[in-house]
Amino acid sequence: MKDRTVKLGRNDPCPCGSGLKYKKCCLGKSKPAPNDLKSLYAKKYKIRLKQAADIQGIREAGRLVIDTLDLVESEIRPGITTDEINTLVHDYTIKHGAVPAPLNYRGFPKSVCVSVNEVICHGIPGERVLKDGDIVNVDITSILNRYYADANKTFFVGTPGSKARKIVKVAKKCLGLGMAMVKPGNTIGDIGWAIQNHAESKGCSVVREFVGHGVGFDFHEPPQIPHFGRKREGIRLIPGMVFTIEPMINLGEKELVILSDKWTAVTKDGSLSAQFEQTLVVTDYGYESLTPYEI
Numbered sequence: 001m002k003d004r005t006v007k008l009g010r011n012d013p014c015p016c017g018s019g020l021k022y023k024k025c026c027l028g029k030s031k032p033a034p035n036d037l038k039s040l041y042a043k044k045y046k047i048r049l050k051q052a053a054d055i056q057g058i059r060e061a062g063r064l065v066i067d068t069l070d071l072v073e074s075e076i077r078p079g080i081t082t083d084e085i086n087t088l089v090h091d092y093t094i095k096h097g098a099v100p101a102p103l104n105y106r107g108f109p110k111s112v113c114v115s116v117n118e119v120i121c122h123g124i125p126g127e128r129v130l131k132d133g134d135i136v137n138v139d140i141t142s143i144l145n146r147y148y149a150d151a152n153k154t155f156f157v158g159t160p161g162s163k164a165r166k167i168v169k170v171a172k173k174c175l176g177l178g179m180a181m182v183k184p185g186n187t188i189g190d191i192g193w194a195i196q197n198h199a200e201s202k203g204c205s206v207v208r209e210f211v212g213h214g215v216g217f218d219f220h221e222p223p224q225i226p227h228f229g230r231k232r233e234g235i236r237l238i239p240g241m242v243f244t245i246e247p248m249i250n251l252g253e254k255e256l257v258i259l260s261d262k263w264t265a266v267t268k269d270g271s272l273s274a275q276f277e278q279t280l281v282v283t284d285y286g287y288e289s290l291t292p293y294e295i
């Protein structure tokens with residue numbers, strides 16, 4: 001994996017979260033007492049920062065998630081059903097001593113979300129047969145030694161058409177641009193802004209109803225990470241925060257409909273939707289992906 005650690009510049013926002021430039025604040029001074037920030041973030045935002053041992057646990061869960069995504073990718077072809085993808089994910093997860101987090105989560109009946117074409121997210125695996133030209137998102141969350149890691153990718157089934165290629169390219173780029181904003185002193189709004197700016201510049205739209213989230217000790221923890229927003233707004237990122245970025249990008253309008261199964265979210269206008277997700281930890285100078293794959 002490439003080293004994506006970003007060097008902190010003198011004019012960058014100070015990692016202590018003051019909002020001042022680094023050179024006007026902590027540069028050359030000893031670090032702020034980390035315990036103060038820790039209790040502030042716990043009290044004010046209900047954010048539980050992760051220690052080195054926790055991060056190692058989430059990293060190991062994340063390795064399994066990525067290996068599972070790779071297995072699925074190697075098996076995806078026209079003719080496979082979404083339920084067969086569920087079986088692959090379920091069996092591989094159990095075989096490696098982990099638990100599939102989606103199974104029975106708030107009543108979700110399967111071990112993985114599989115979302116085809118106009119399905120935005122939370123597709124329930126079943127008898128649907130994938131066909132040449134489809135796009136399919138596979139969203140995997142595994143619990144290993146009590147630690148959660150969450151990641152997804154959108155795959156092509158057979159040979160993609162031009163619309164499929166476009167929406168997958170834009171959604172993937174959106175995740176990359178969101179991730180590039182992750183460093184101490186930047187805000188949650190900076191992440192959303194970068195994603196929304198790119199999606200809309202390509203004539204696509206950003207789903208509002210589902211957001212990234214804190215993760216690690218539980219499936220969904222504070223804070224929420226919207227994939228839209230304004231620069232400099234929202235909570236300041238500090239080292240030890242672990243959260244997902246998972247933009248859902250539509251080729252047409254942003255509106256969605258939830259089907260009668262109470263889970264499946266589809267685009268209201270029937271246009272294609274794609275998504276990519278990784279679990280990240282904020283480090284002293286940038287971030288590390290705990291579910292790393294090339295963007």
Ligand code: MF3
Binds near residue numbers: 246
């Ligand atoms: N993995 C999804 C996420 O990225 C959540 C799926 S919830 C489930 O947050 F119940 F549908 F599995």
Ligand code: CO
Binds near residue numbers: 246
């Ligand atoms: Co997630």
Ligand code: CO
Binds near residue numbers: 139141150152246277
């Ligand atoms: Co997910």
